[in-house]
Amino acid sequence: MSLVRHVVLEPPEEPGRSSRALFVRDRFSIWAFFFTFLWLFRYGLWNAGLIVLALALCIGIFAEIDGLGVTAAILSLLLGIYVALEGPMLRARHLRRRGWRVAAAFQASGRTEAELLYYNRPAEPPRLPPQQKPAPWYSPSRTEPRAGNDQFLGISPAE
Template identity: 30%
Template sequence: MTSSYLVLTAPGGTDVTHEKTRVIRDGFTLLGFLFPWLWLLLHRLWLYAIAAFLLQGLGGVLMDRPGLWPAGFAITLGTCILAGFEGQNLRIRNLASKGWNEEAVITADSLATAEEIYFSNIETDGDRMPAPEWERHPHSAGRHGNTTSLGLFGFNGGR
């Protein structure tokens, strides 16, 4: 089942390692449906979390009153449905209001596939990429052949 994923980059631009780049699935979130105000708190959507908490509290109070159970249930279920279907959109809009840029929209089967598609299309500048450290450590120079393979046999054939 394919989904759309939005790629958001940080306000100051992307860093070399792209650690701040976020890939967010655009669609229904089950945890947002089951635990709306907790899910909203987890994603730092403070005002929406407070509103969801108050609406669910109001729904709970109304369900305890005789004759108002359907109204309370409708308010509680409506809050869950709204958070489940619009929670990811609220996250994206919140980040966009803080200056995050929508870089791309990717259609993929999973988050890992979407990340792989996005990062495979990025051209890297050879000067900007950090170079690995290839220095030799002096303490490991005289230890060739002394390590074992899975603790069974050494590289030189001994046990």
């Protein structure tokens, strides 16, 4: 069995690890391949589902033109492949826009192993924002002109 990347998303209203965390597999989804717009509708991706449904209808109309049946079949296949490859990450992006937090991303051979890796990892200390350093050209000690240099930007001070 091969390793698959899992992205763990936590709900916005629960801090820390949650029993409601979602594990999204970043891999080809066979269900999304065969049932493109229905799969998108199932996960609440209404806009993407409507676009895919409109494209599928256009491809169906395109297939009715004499001599373009093979082209339409290839386009339909490509649409299914695209949704199957990008669908899981569209779902994760949709959840992030709704406030879900990405808690972890790791490789696991299945959902059970992904859950074990996520729930049994040690707790991380809260991350502090990085300290900002002042710009290298600004320093409070450099506000006065240097000794021996009475010109500032080529202008002599008024006497």
